[in-house]
Amino acid sequence: MKTKVFQALFPLILFIILINSSCSPATPTPLSPDEIVQKAAQRMKSLSGFHFVIDRSGASAFLDPAHTYSFRRAEGNFNAPDQAQASVRIIAPGLVAEIKIIGLGEKYWETNILTGEWMALPPEQGFNPAILFDPKIGIQPIIEMDLTELVLSGIEEIEELPGKQLYVVQGKMKGERIYPMSYGLIGPDRMDITLWIDPKTFDIHRIVITQPRQNDEPTIWTLDFWDFNKTIEILPPTSGS
Numbered sequence: 190m191k192t193k194v195f196q197a198l199f200p201l202i203l204f205i206i207l208i209n210s211s212c213s214p215a216t217p218t219p220l221s222p223d224e225i226v227q228k229a230a231q232r233m234k235s236l237s238g239f240h241f242v243i244d245r246s247g248a249s250a251f252l253d254p255a256h257t258y259s260f261r262r263a264e265g266n267f268n269a270p271d272q273a274q275a276s277v278r279i280i281a282p283g284l285v286a287e288i289k290i291i292g293l294g295e296k297y298w299e300t301n302i303l304t305g306e307w308m309a310l311p312p313e314q315g316f317n318p319a320i321l322f323d324p325k326i327g328i329q330p331i332i333e334m335d336l337t338e339l340v341l342s343g344i345e346e347i348e349e350l351p352g353k354q355l356y357v358v359q360g361k362m363k364g365e366r367i368y369p370m371s372y373g374l375i376g377p378d379r380m381d382i383t384l385w386i387d388p389k390t391f392d393i394h395r396i397v398i399t400q401p402r403q404n405d406e407p408t409i410w411t412l413d414f415w416d417f418n419k420t421i422e423i424l425p426p427t428s429g430s
Contacts, residue, residue, distance in 0.1 A: 222339035222358045225386055230333035232391040234324045238268040238420035241275075241318065242413045248406040249280075250374045252316065257281055258302070260374055265290075265318060268420045273319035291426055292319030298426050307426040316372045327370060328412075332393075335363040336382060347385055347395055349413070355385040355394060362398065375400065375410060392417050 220228075242264045249259040258279050265275025273292045278285065279302060290299040297312040312320060321327050339360035346353050364376025378401050385395040393414055400408040
């Protein structure tokens with residue numbers, strides 16, 4: 190009796206299975222590391238703005254030919270295509286100081302390390318994040334065109350974003366183009382690079398660049414990004430500000 194019932198219901202069961210199978214979403218084709226990075230570069234180019242932190246560890250990176258002032262950290266905001274403001278921490282013999290910088294198009298200002306007074310300087314004479322993050326010539330097209338030997342090494346979270354799983358892509362980066370726009374701090378030699386990228390939005394949350402060793406110690410740059418597509422008003426400095 191049970192056999193006859195099953196035989197009678199079998200066509201209906203098979204029909205339900207086929208319907209469910211046809212309604213199930215297809216398994217997405219895994220992206221290659223090159224495709225992930227290209228999508229991330231395009232996403233970063235499209236952003237209207239973001240908050241950033243640039244942190245240097247390891248061997249010193251000097252801001253002056255005399256090797257007196259060493260870059261330590263910068264934190265600020267970028268508005269596309271050419272506005273940025275940041276506080277920059279600098280280390281000198283017996284001194285840890287912060288200067289403020291503002292870049293608005295071709296205009297650039299920074300505060301004097303001793304007096305705190307604002308000074309207008311040529312854009313190429315200071316560490317200007319507005320140039321470093323310029324969508325046409327900055328780190329976005331560098332990520333798009335200057336990375337090689339890319340490998341998707343896994344999916345993981347970073348401490349600052351608990352519970353958020355990110356692609357981890359590793360590779361090599363040419364240093365010739367980033368060298369002038371980073372005020373000679375990053376490059377010009379070939380470097381290691383690791384990117385942490387959101388699989389859904391392709392936002393780049395972190396970039397770590399490791400430069401070749403100097404005096405047996407590499408220089409490591411960590412760039413963190415958040416507040417994607419958020420902009421703030423950036424104005425020229427005023428006297429006493």
